[in-house]
Each structure stands twice: as structure tokens, then as C-alpha cells.
Amino acid sequence: MELKIHPKDKMTPLERAKAIAENKDYDRIMMDPFLGEIKARLIGKNTREYWRNEDSLVMGDIAAMNRFGLDGMGVGPNAYGIAEAMGVVPHYPEQGLIYVESHPINSIDEVNKLKDITLDSGSLKMYYNATARLREVADGFCGVGASVSGPITLAGFVLGTDKLLKAMIKSPDKVHDFLRYITDNVKKVVDIFNVLDIGFSMADPIASCTMISPKMYKDFAYPYTLEISSYIMEKSGRAPSYHVCGNTKKVWKYVKNLDIGLFSVDNEMDIDETCEFFADSKMVAGNVAPVYTICNGTQENIEDEVKRCILAGKKCKKGFVLTPGCNLPLATTDEKIDMFLNAGRKYSFI
Numbered sequence: 001m002e003l004k005i006h007p008k009d010k011m012t013p014l015e016r017a018k019a020i021a022e023n024k025d026y027d028r029i030m031m032d033p034f035l036g037e038i039k040a041r042l043i044g045k046n047t048r049e050y051w052r053n054e055d056s057l058v059m060g061d062i063a064a065m066n067r068f069g070l071d072g073m074g075v076g077p078n079a080y081g082i083a084e085a086m087g088v089v090p091h092y093p094e095q096g097l098i099y100v101e102s103h104p105i106n107s108i109d110e111v112n113k114l115k116d117i118t119l120d121s122g123s124l125k126m127y128y129n130a131t132a133r134l135r136e137v138a139d140g141f142c143g144v145g146a147s148v149s150g151p152i153t154l155a156g157f158v159l160g161t162d163k164l165l166k167a168m169i170k171s172p173d174k175v176h177d178f179l180r181y182i183t184d185n186v187k188k189v190v191d192i193f194n195v196l197d198i199g200f201s202m203a204d205p206i207a208s209c210t211m212i213s214p215k216m217y218k219d220f221a222y223p224y225t226l227e228i229s230s231y232i233m234e235k236s237g238r239a240p241s242y243h244v245c246g247n248t249k250k251v252w253k254y255v256k257n258l259d260i261g262l263f264s265v266d267n268e269m270d271i272d273e274t275c276e277f278f279a280d281s282k283m284v285a286g287n288v289a290p291v292y293t294i295c296n297g298t299q300e301n302i303e304d305e306v307k308r309c310i311l312a313g314k315k316c317k318k319g320f321v322l323t324p325g326c327n328l329p330l331a332t333t334d335e336k337i338d339m340f341l342n343a344g345r346k347y348s349f350i
Helices: 013-021 038-042 047-051 054-068 078-085 108-113 124-138 151-159 161-170 172-194 214-236 249-255 271-277 290-295 299-313 334-346
Strands: 089-091 099-102 143-149 199-203 241-244 262-265 283-288 320-324
Touching: 013 143, 038 047, 038 054, 047 054, 054 124, 054 334, 078 089, 078 124, 078 143, 078 151, 078 172, 108 161, 108 172, 124 143, 124 172, 143 151, 143 172, 151 161, 151 172, 151 214, 161 172, 161 214, 172 214, 199 214, 214 249, 249 271, 262 271, 262 320, 271 283, 271 299, 283 290, 283 299, 290 299, 290 334, 299 320, 299 334
Parallel strands: 143 199, 199 241, 241 262, 262 283, 283 320
Antiparallel strands: 089 099
């Protein structure tokens, strides 16, 4: 399939990104609706068929680009893909979100049983091949990215989040050994995908202050996230994006020091305050409520929130990307996605 400029756009994503970077005229702000599993229905597949088939991953991203006019493409491997490569058994429901069915280890004392990742681990080759195919299709039109997991979320998937949080208190040295393994293997994934000349994103939802204390973030999340972000920057020449769910305000001072280009925030955060804090240091992405506003709201609700975010984003000297606060739920209709993106187009220059 050939990629096409959306009927309501005037530029390709690469043309738009270049114009924005060079402070030239452009047609609209950059946007990402965080479609996730919604891409499956665009090609008539259920979520299990989508996530377990290379062709479906590729066709889903192409269909999403042509249907909605996105600013980039990417299919993973995400936290679940990397966790599976480490021995996690994920469950893929016919319709719904992936979850961990079983862990490869039962306690923090069993970390030495874990094996290092290779391209043949789990489904990593499927994600690699799909990304390579998208990179070829997208050449000259839009960027392609690979998403990797932040260290805390990946460690939680491999061990079990409850066990990880308890070990942070009772066995901090063993947790650091575990996070060293996690970090080294995320870097292996970066090495594998980096040969495709792509960008990287990193998400670490469990690193939120909704889940861990600011001190836990400082001690366990920050040093390894910094190492991964710096490694991505060194290897790819591009700063990754970084998303953390929930409340992150108490760790913003650490986030500011990460080698990231863009910080994506949950709708729980005040977007004005976020953009004010990172005004001189990072691009910000956010943060329309995915369920309350986009999935369940009216067109007026959506437009009001989009305007609020875009106005806040004007504070960001490094740039702003309009997004939901997290992935859109599967129940979100195409009509509501159109409302969100068309509002972004309509109010890009308010």
C-alpha cells in the first residue's frame, strides 16, 4: 500500500517536521492519537490477530496513516514484546489489552536464571521485520520509530510488580542487580533496531509517582532511564521520547535531566504547569483525557480540551505535540478520533 497525504493536510509528516524545525510555515501542529490496538479494527482483525502477525502490524499502521493522517509510524516491540523476549508469557485476548499470564522468575533471587535477549528471542524478529518493512514504505514520507520499555515497567512485567515494589524496600541491592540486567537488555534491543535508521520512544508507566515514591524514582528509575536515554541518543543520534502515566510532578526535576527530546504526560497532569516547567528544556506531548473526553465526550468537549492543550503548548520553546494522556480505549470510534485530530488541525494556530 502507498502512503497518502490526508485530504485535510497539505504536507507530508517529514515536510511538516522539517518546516517546524526550521521555523518555516507549516500546515498544522504535530499530533499522535495513540491508537494502539485500534489499528486492528482498521484492517478487520481482532487484537490477538493484530499483535501476533507481522503482516497485520504492517498493514494496520499503513491503514492508520492513510485513514487519519498521522505524523509517524511504529509497531513495537513495546514493553510486552521485550518482556516476552525475556521469558514472560503474555496473554493476547481476542479483544482487549495484553496482560502477563506468567513470569519467568518467582523471586528477586532468581534473576541469574534470566537469559540475554537476541533477535530470535520471543517475537522480537516479528517486530523487527515489521519495522523494517514500515521503514521501507515510509521512506521520504514519514518517520518510523521503535518503542522500548522503561526499566521499572519491564522489571515489573518480568518479576511481577508487587514483588518488585516489595524488593525495592527489602532488597535494594538485588533490585539494582536486576535493573542492571534489564537495562543491558533494553540496550541490546536498541542495538538490534538501530540499524534500521529509526527513532525511539520509551514508556515507563509503573515509574509514576502514583505507583512509586519520588525517592524510589530517584534511586531505581532515574539512573537506568538516564542510561537508556543517553545510549539511544549516542547510538541513533536522536533523543527518544518518554511517557510516564499518572502523576509525575514530584520527579520532573529528574525528567528534565534525561536525554529525551519529548516528555509525554498523562491527562492527570496540569498541561499549563507541565509546559511552564519544561518550557526551555523539552518538547511536551499531551494530554487530552482519552476516556472522559475523546471516547465519551462531545465534539464541543473535545475541541475545548484540544484548544486548552494547544494554548499551553505555546509555552514550550522546544515544541509541542497534541496527544491524548494515554492510549485511546478500544471503544473509541473513528468519528471521535476524527473529532480529536480535526480539532488539532482547526486550532493549530490559535
